[in-house]
Amino acid sequence: TGTGVKALALALRVNSHLTEAMLSTNLIDDGSAEIIADTLKVNDILRKLDLNFNYIANRGAKCIAESLVVNKSLTELCLDSNDISDTGAQHFSKALEHNKTLVMLKLNEHFVSAALLREICEKLDKNMGRKSKLFLDTLNGDKKTSWSRSRLMVVGQGKAGKSALIRSILGLPFNKNWDSTIGAEISESQIAGPRSGSQPTHAGWTKVKGETNMDYASKFAARIMLQQLNQSRKTPEKFRMKENTELPRERTIVTEEVQMPSITSKLKKKKSTHGVLDSKTKTLFQTRSVVRNFDVDLLVDAENAENSLTLSMWDFGGQEVFYSMHHLFLTKSGVYVLVFDMRGMLQWNKKNDALAYMSFWLRSIRLHAPNAPLLLVGTYMQDIRIRAKGVITINGLIRKLVKSLGFTQIVKNSVHKLEFFPVDNKERIGITMLRIEVERIVRQDKNTWQNISIKWMLLLDEMLEKRNEQAYIQLSDVTQMAAKVGVHQVAELDEALRLFHEQGMLVHLTATDTLKNLVIVxxxxxxxxxxxxxxxxxxxxxxxxxxxxxxxxxxLRLAFDTALFSRDFLEYVWDGEQVPFLVDLMKRTLLMSEWNFRNEEYYLVPSLLNNVTKTGKRLGNRFVLDFSSSFLPIGVFQRLICLVVSHSASNRSRHGYVLQEPKLSKNAALIEVEPQFHIYLQEDIKHQNIVARVNDPQYAAKSVRIIQSMIRKLNCDVMGEGLKWETLLEDSTRLGKLVNYDQAKKEMMAPWITKASRKAEPEAQNVDLDSFLNCLQFD
Ligand SMILES: Nc1nc2c(ncn2[C@@H]2O[C@H](COP(=O)(O)OP(=O)(O)OP(=O)(O)O)[C@@H](O)[C@H]2O)c(=O)[nH]1
Ligand SMILES: [Mg+2]
Structure with a gap:
C-alpha cells in the first residue's frame, strides 16, 4: 500500500476531477504522509481527505499541516486514530492562522490536550463562519445560476408501452402486468453528470423518491459559492481584488437582515464542549425572511452534482378520454417522446389507426410545443416477425407521414439512419442507446441551462413548502411570499411562475384572471x-x-352513460371540501359545464360522452369551422359543447327561459340556446372540421357569432392560441356552396351577415366565463 499511496498521491497532483479521497486504513506512515502533503500543496480540487486509522505521527502531521498553509480547497480532513500528540497538533493550529478553507479536522483518539483542541476548534469555527457568511451573502444576493433541469413528456396511444419505457430508461424491472396509467404520472429522475470535458457516461439515471422539500435555494447558493470559489482560484490576484471591492454592497443587506447570530453561537458552543474538532454542525440563517441551513456537505453535494441534470418525467395516460385534459399540461419546453407499438404498424387492420394516433400526437405536439425536440420510439421490437424488414417498412410509413405534415422537430436515429428508435422494454433492447440520445438532446437544449436567480428559488421553496398543507395557493399569497424574498415587480413574478409552470414544478394557468389567481403546487x-x-x-x-x-x-352509471355527474357523486370522489374548487377549475378550463336542466344538481363532462351519432340529413342553415389547413385536436369539440351548454344553462337561469335538455353524443350535439333557437353541431374528424346548423334563418347571424367567439375563447384559454381555422358559410341561394366569412361580410350575405353582426365581435381574451357568456347576447 505504501507504493499505492505514492502512486495515488502523484496522480492527485495532476487530478482535476476527484473531490474526495478516502484513504483510511492504508498503513500510511510519515513518509507517505509527506508525499500526500506535497500533493496537497499543488492539488486545488480535493475537498475531503480521509486518513483515519493510519500510522501518521507528529512528523507526518507537521508536513500535512504545513501544506494547509498553501492549500485552498480542502474543507474536511480526517485524522482519527493516528499517532499524533500536541507536538503535531500544534502545527495544525498554526496552519489555521493562514488557512481559510478547512472547516473540519478530525483528531479523535489522540493524546492531544483539551486546550489545544479548543484552540484549533475556534479557528475552524472562524473558517466555518466565513463560509456561512458567504452562503448567507449568496442567499441574500442577486446571483444567478443554471437550474440544469428539463421535462420529459412521454405521450402516445394507450398500451403503447410508455410507462414500461420510463421504467426501462430508469433501469427498473419490466412488469408485464403494469396498470394502465390514469391521467398522468409524474416522477423525477437525476442524471449524474460527466466530468468536464469528457463524454457523457449515461450510467446514472436514478429515480428521485417522494415529494420532499427540495430546498432548492440552498443548493443553488452552494452551487454559486462553488462557482465563485473555482473562479477565484483561476482568477489572478489583481482581479480578485476588484471582485472584493464589490462585496460591501451585499454586506449592507446582510447586516440589515441577519437576526439570528445568537442561535449560531449557541450551536457552536455546544459543539466545542464535545471535544471533537468538528465544525460541520448545521448553521441556521435567516435570509430575507426564510430560514436556511448551512452545512459544508452542501458544497460537497454541489460539487458532485456539477453537470448533473434533473428530469421531470411526465407519463401521460394514452386513453383518448384523457386527451382533452392533457392539453392543460403540454408545455412549450422540454423534450417529447412519442411512443408507439410497432406491431400495430405492421397489421393491416390496425395500421391506419396506429398512423392516425401518431399523426394526432405529432400535431398536438406541434400545436403546444412547436420548438421542442421530439423522439419517436417504437416498442415491441422483439415481437415483430421479420425484424429488419419490419423496421424498414415502419420507417417508410413514418417518413411519409412526417413529410406530409411538414414536421421538423423530430430527432432522428442517426446511428441506424431511422426516423425512430426501435426498442423492446421486455428484452431491454435499444434502451441504452435511447437513453444516451435523450440525455444528449436534453443537454443540448438551451432551456435546460437557463439561468435562474436565487430569489426565484427561495420563492419556489416557499411555495412548495405549502404542499404539505394544501394543493393550491392564492396568487395574493404568492405575491406576499415573492415580496418577502425580494421579487417586487408583477412582471418578474409572472415570469418566475411561467418558468415553474413550464418546468412542471407547479401549474399556473393564466388565460383568465380567475385561473391566474391560483397556483397549484x-x-x-x-x-x-x-x-x-x-x-x-x-x-x-x-x-x-x-x-x-x-x-x-x-x-355512477349515469356518469359513464351520459357524462352527467351528480353533486353527490362528485362529493364522493373528491372528498367533499375540494368540490367547489375543482368544479370551478374544471369549468374554467372548459372540461365541465353546469347542467341545470333537471331538478337535481348535475354537471356535464363532455370528454366522457361516448355514443356516436351517425351522420344524417339535418335541416337548417349550415356553416363550417374548417380546421383542415392545420389540425382539429381532440378536446376542441368537447370544449365547444361545454361552452354551448353553459350558454344555454346560463340563459335558462338568467332569463328564466324554458329550454329543452341538450341531446349530446361524442361527435354531435343538439342544443337549444334560446327558446326555439337550436344549434346542431357535428364533429367530422375525417375532414377535420365542425359542421354547425341553425334551425331558423333569423338566428343564423347570431349563431355564427356565438360559435366563433366560443372557438376563440377556447383557443385562448386552453389551446395556447394555436388553433387555426376558417369559417365557411353556406350560400342559401346555392346550397352546397361555401363562402369564406370575410368574403360573406363584404357581400352582406344573408342570412349570415346583418348590420349588427358586421360590428366587431367581443374579445374572448382574458374574459372570465361568466362575463364571456354575458357577452353572447347578440342581437
Ligand atoms: N413484450 C413487450 N411488452 C411490452 C413492451 N412495452 C410494454 N409492454 C407491455 O405492454 C403493456 C402496456 O404497457 P404500458 O407501459 O403500461 O403501456 P402505456 O403506454 O403506459 O399504456 P397506458 O398507460 O394505458 O397509456 C404492459 O403490460 C407492458 O408490460 C415491449 O417492448 N415488449
Ligand atoms: Mg402507462
Whole structure:
C-alpha cells in the first residue's frame, strides 16, 4: 500500500476531477504522509481527505499541516486514530492562522490536550463562519445560476408501452402486468453528470423518491459559492481584488437582515464542549425572511452534482378520454417522446389507426410545443416477425407521414439512419442507446441551462413548502411570499411562475384572471383529482362496492352513460371540501359545464360522452369551422359543447327561459340556446372540421357569432392560441356552396351577415366565463 499511496498521491497532483479521497486504513506512515502533503500543496480540487486509522505521527502531521498553509480547497480532513500528540497538533493550529478553507479536522483518539483542541476548534469555527457568511451573502444576493433541469413528456396511444419505457430508461424491472396509467404520472429522475470535458457516461439515471422539500435555494447558493470559489482560484490576484471591492454592497443587506447570530453561537458552543474538532454542525440563517441551513456537505453535494441534470418525467395516460385534459399540461419546453407499438404498424387492420394516433400526437405536439425536440420510439421490437424488414417498412410509413405534415422537430436515429428508435422494454433492447440520445438532446437544449436567480428559488421553496398543507395557493399569497424574498415587480413574478409552470414544478394557468389567481403546487394532485372524473370507466374502474355502499350506483352509471355527474357523486370522489374548487377549475378550463336542466344538481363532462351519432340529413342553415389547413385536436369539440351548454344553462337561469335538455353524443350535439333557437353541431374528424346548423334563418347571424367567439375563447384559454381555422358559410341561394366569412361580410350575405353582426365581435381574451357568456347576447 505504501507504493499505492505514492502512486495515488502523484496522480492527485495532476487530478482535476476527484473531490474526495478516502484513504483510511492504508498503513500510511510519515513518509507517505509527506508525499500526500506535497500533493496537497499543488492539488486545488480535493475537498475531503480521509486518513483515519493510519500510522501518521507528529512528523507526518507537521508536513500535512504545513501544506494547509498553501492549500485552498480542502474543507474536511480526517485524522482519527493516528499517532499524533500536541507536538503535531500544534502545527495544525498554526496552519489555521493562514488557512481559510478547512472547516473540519478530525483528531479523535489522540493524546492531544483539551486546550489545544479548543484552540484549533475556534479557528475552524472562524473558517466555518466565513463560509456561512458567504452562503448567507449568496442567499441574500442577486446571483444567478443554471437550474440544469428539463421535462420529459412521454405521450402516445394507450398500451403503447410508455410507462414500461420510463421504467426501462430508469433501469427498473419490466412488469408485464403494469396498470394502465390514469391521467398522468409524474416522477423525477437525476442524471449524474460527466466530468468536464469528457463524454457523457449515461450510467446514472436514478429515480428521485417522494415529494420532499427540495430546498432548492440552498443548493443553488452552494452551487454559486462553488462557482465563485473555482473562479477565484483561476482568477489572478489583481482581479480578485476588484471582485472584493464589490462585496460591501451585499454586506449592507446582510447586516440589515441577519437576526439570528445568537442561535449560531449557541450551536457552536455546544459543539466545542464535545471535544471533537468538528465544525460541520448545521448553521441556521435567516435570509430575507426564510430560514436556511448551512452545512459544508452542501458544497460537497454541489460539487458532485456539477453537470448533473434533473428530469421531470411526465407519463401521460394514452386513453383518448384523457386527451382533452392533457392539453392543460403540454408545455412549450422540454423534450417529447412519442411512443408507439410497432406491431400495430405492421397489421393491416390496425395500421391506419396506429398512423392516425401518431399523426394526432405529432400535431398536438406541434400545436403546444412547436420548438421542442421530439423522439419517436417504437416498442415491441422483439415481437415483430421479420425484424429488419419490419423496421424498414415502419420507417417508410413514418417518413411519409412526417413529410406530409411538414414536421421538423423530430430527432432522428442517426446511428441506424431511422426516423425512430426501435426498442423492446421486455428484452431491454435499444434502451441504452435511447437513453444516451435523450440525455444528449436534453443537454443540448438551451432551456435546460437557463439561468435562474436565487430569489426565484427561495420563492419556489416557499411555495412548495405549502404542499404539505394544501394543493393550491392564492396568487395574493404568492405575491406576499415573492415580496418577502425580494421579487417586487408583477412582471418578474409572472415570469418566475411561467418558468415553474413550464418546468412542471407547479401549474399556473393564466388565460383568465380567475385561473391566474391560483397556483397549484401539487400538479400530481390536480391530475389525480381530474382523472377521478375523466377516466375510461371500463378500464379504470371505481371501487364498486364502496360506490354501492354510498348509494351512488345509479349516479355512477349515469356518469359513464351520459357524462352527467351528480353533486353527490362528485362529493364522493373528491372528498367533499375540494368540490367547489375543482368544479370551478374544471369549468374554467372548459372540461365541465353546469347542467341545470333537471331538478337535481348535475354537471356535464363532455370528454366522457361516448355514443356516436351517425351522420344524417339535418335541416337548417349550415356553416363550417374548417380546421383542415392545420389540425382539429381532440378536446376542441368537447370544449365547444361545454361552452354551448353553459350558454344555454346560463340563459335558462338568467332569463328564466324554458329550454329543452341538450341531446349530446361524442361527435354531435343538439342544443337549444334560446327558446326555439337550436344549434346542431357535428364533429367530422375525417375532414377535420365542425359542421354547425341553425334551425331558423333569423338566428343564423347570431349563431355564427356565438360559435366563433366560443372557438376563440377556447383557443385562448386552453389551446395556447394555436388553433387555426376558417369559417365557411353556406350560400342559401346555392346550397352546397361555401363562402369564406370575410368574403360573406363584404357581400352582406344573408342570412349570415346583418348590420349588427358586421360590428366587431367581443374579445374572448382574458374574459372570465361568466362575463364571456354575458357577452353572447347578440342581437
Ligand atoms: N413484450 C413487450 N411488452 C411490452 C413492451 N412495452 C410494454 N409492454 C407491455 O405492454 C403493456 C402496456 O404497457 P404500458 O407501459 O403500461 O403501456 P402505456 O403506454 O403506459 O399504456 P397506458 O398507460 O394505458 O397509456 C404492459 O403490460 C407492458 O408490460 C415491449 O417492448 N415488449
Ligand atoms: Mg402507462
Amino acid at each position: 401539487k400538479p400530481q394532485w390536480l391530475i389525480d383529482a381530474l382523472s377521478k372524473v375523466i377516466r375510461d370507466g371500463s378500464l379504470h374502474s371505481y371501487n364498486l362496492q364502496a360506490v354501492e355502499k354510498q348509494g351512488l350506483k345509479q349516479d
